[in-house]
Amino acid sequence: MQYKLHNHNHNHNQTYKGLIIEPKIRDFFIGRIWIRTNAPFPQEKIETYIKYNYFKRILGISSKRGFFKKHYTCNRCYNENQSEFIHYECARCNQLCTYCRHCINMGRVTSCTDLLIWNGAKPKFPTYHILDWDGTFTEAQAQASQQLTDSIQQNHNHLIHAVCGAGKTEILFPAVLAALQQGKRVCLATPRTDVVLELFPRFQKVFPNTILHAYYGNAPQQQGLPQLIIATTHQLYRFENAFDVVIVDEADAFPYTFDKALQKAVFKVKKQSAPLALVTATPSPQILAKVKREKWGYSFIPKRYHGHPLPVPTFESLWSYNKMIAKGKIPSKLIQWTKMRIAQKEPFLIFFPTIQLMGIATPLFQQLHEDILSVHAEDVDRKEKVTKLRNEEIPGLLTTTILERGITIKNVQVAVVGAESKIFTSSALIQISGRVGRNVNYPAGEIVFYHHGITTEMDEARNEILRLNKEGFGK
Ligand SMILES: [Zn+2]
Structure with missing residues (x-):
């Protein structure tokens, strides 16, 4: 496999000494590989820098002649999966061009795209850093x-x-x-x-x-x-x-x-x-x-920083929850669980396997408490909603797996609806369980897997948590 597609010859001697480099342009490009036409600077400036050799230019997509057909490589994301290269009539070149579908979210790289790499001098990074942290380690x-x-x-x-x-x-x-x-x-x-x-x-x-x-x-x-x-x-x-x-x-x-x-x-x-x-x-x-x-x-x-064991998930059957929610009813076990959290003023997260199911369930949960919100990957207010839960401005949040990791909320209680669903792999379930009991003042908490039949992934998740607890406390 060919990873090195271009070598970096920094030929400083050829750069034009008379051009005054704008630090903000230089700083932006150092370490980057960037689509020429997408630069957040006026194109004339970019052209001047190119003319004076401050950029190295690379073709967006390169192709090699293969046995039967051409073999394409994206020079930005290094994708070589041939099915992800799309050929199209290019209005700019008036011919058949190719783009990479793999990294399209970062802007379209095509066979007629120039990628820019900074070719000028690079300033040295400072060394005067400090760590302003007074916590202690276990x-x-x-x-x-x-x-x-x-x-x-x-x-x-x-x-x-x-x-x-x-x-x-x-x-x-x-x-x-x-x-x-x-x-x-x-x-x-x-x-x-x-x-x-x-x-x-x-x-x-x-x-x-x-x-x-x-x-x-x-x-x-x-x-x-x-x-x-x-x-x-x-x-x-x-x-x-x-x-x-x-x-x-x-x-x-x-x-x-x-x-x-x-x-x-x-x-x-x-x-x-x-x-x-x-x-x-x-x-x-x-x-x-x-x-x-x-x-x-x-x-x-194997141990949490506060020394308490990981909360172990409990399994609760919730037969045909899908159909019930579709009919406009939350299963009674889930109602009781949620009401309990609201009554005890414990913030909660309820995970759903799909956005669709969560969408139907949200107004139903809002009948239990009008401030309950839901959140998913494309939600632009995601950050604000999590902050609201953390600040106890809302009682709970319904969520897709998007919040399975990285979220720390004091005293949070967690339920998974449809824990048997494919999306809840054992590692996802371990991560979700890991949201509970992170705070030293609230080291325990509820983690319930509501299911329509227990899966091996659920068993694996629970066994791994039990194993880690044993490793952490066995000795
Ligand atoms: Zn690509």
């Missing part, structure tokens, strides 16, 4: 944090396997600080926008001297040259050879097994010898095998 956290820092210092890949609520984010702080203080550029990537939105203010707070940006769909434009980037994994398509350290948080949600292009994206955004660290509560067998085979560093934290 013994297990301290050990994992030290191991991660050591691995990164030695350019060694590392896996942190930590149960939900082990305080994973804090574990990253010392390792990130050490890298920043060496003038390294660090990327923290995660598959979920919600996790980016949750992590960004936390890092902003503890790294007050660091320029950091958050990148996700429709993120606002941010100023300066960021040394620390917190981004969704999809945004990584827009970077190349950019980072000295890459950390993927919630790596299990990262579809390692079926999305090869995303996996390639992680490798293309880091510099060749830069270390990769994965952080997850539920590592897939593929990740564990890779760690073993390639001798990665490994830390395991």
Whole structure:
């Protein structure tokens, strides 16, 4: 497989000395690979910079002659799945062009698109960073944090396997600080926008001297040259050879097994010898095998930071809930559960397998309490609704799996409706259960799987939680 599609010849001698570089243009492009016509700057300026060799240009899609037909590669996302290349009559070139469907959400890359890579001088990153955090580590956290820092210092890949609520984010702080203080550029990537939105203010707070940006769909434009980037994994398509350290948080949600292009994206955004660290509560067998085979560093934290065991899910049958809800009735068990939460003023999350079912159920739940809201992936008010729940302005939130991870709400109680549905894999169910009991003052809580028949995924999730509790408390 060919990963290196173009080499980076920085030929500074050829750059025109008379052109005064605008820092904001330079800062925007450093580390990026960007569609020429989509640059957030006037096109004439871009043309001038190109003329004076401040950009390296690459064709969007390249093709090789294969045995029977051409073989296409997207030079932005490195997709090589031939079924994702679409041929079309191009109005601009008046001929048959090809675009990549795989990374289309990030803007269309075509065979007649120019991709720009910064070819001018790059300023050095500062080293004056501080960590403004006065929390303390448990013994297990301290050990994992030290191991991660050591691995990164030695350019060694590392896996942190930590149960939900082990305080994973804090574990990253010392390792990130050490890298920043060496003038390294660090990327923290995660598959979920919600996790980016949750992590960004936390890092902003503890790294007050660091320029950091958050990148996700429709993120606002941010100023300066960021040394620390917190981004969704999809945004990584827009970077190349950019980072000295890459950390993927919630790596299990990262579809390692079926999305090869995303996996390639992680490798293309880091510099060749830069270390990769994965952080997850539920590592897939593929990740564990890779760690073993390639001798990665490994830390395991079986206990939550507050030392209490993980809440164990209970199973409750909810026969034909689908039909009942479709008929405009919430099953009585679920009504009782919800009324109990409202009466005891406990914030709650109820997970649904589909947006459709949740849509029908929402007005029914609003008859129990008019302030109950629902949230899903495309909901633009998602952030505000979660904040409302956290601030106790609403009693509860109905949700799709979008909130399965990264969300911490004090004393939250959780129900899963239709836990037997395909979308609720064992790792999704473990993550959902992990929302409960994260706060030291409320270390326990309800996690109920309402089902129309118990699945092996449900059993696996519960067994894994029991196993982790035994590992954490057995000794
Ligand atoms: Zn692509």
